[in-house]
Amino acid sequence: MPTLTTSEIPADIDPFRDKLLVDGVEVDPLAGWILTPLWNLLNWNPVLAAPTGLDPQNMPTSIQIVAPTYEDAV
Numbered sequence: 462m463p464t465l466t467t468s469e470i471p472a473d474i475d476p477f478r479d480k481l482l483v484d485g486v487e488v489d490p491l492a493g494w495i496l497t498p499l500w501n502l503l504n505w506n507p508v509l510a511a512p513t514g515l516d517p518q519n520m521p522t523s524i525q526i527v528a529p530t531y532e533d534a535v
Contacts, residue, residue: 467484506530509525510526511523
């Protein structure tokens with residue numbers, strides 16, 4: 462599951478048709494709210510999404526941790 466900037470993204474969003482607002486600000490519907498593409502391209506950095514709990518709508522939340530290049534032991 463990708464790491465997202467918010468849990469307020471509707472499950473039925475159509476990124477080609479729908480306008481996407483995050484905290485009242487319009488974002489790119491294809492990539493403005495997903496945090497994993499950068500780390501998919503820069504694949505030398507170890508990345509981990511660690512659970513942090515639940516939001517008010519009982520959706521799971523997490524924090525994305527990125528280590529320096531080739532520093533898996535960190």
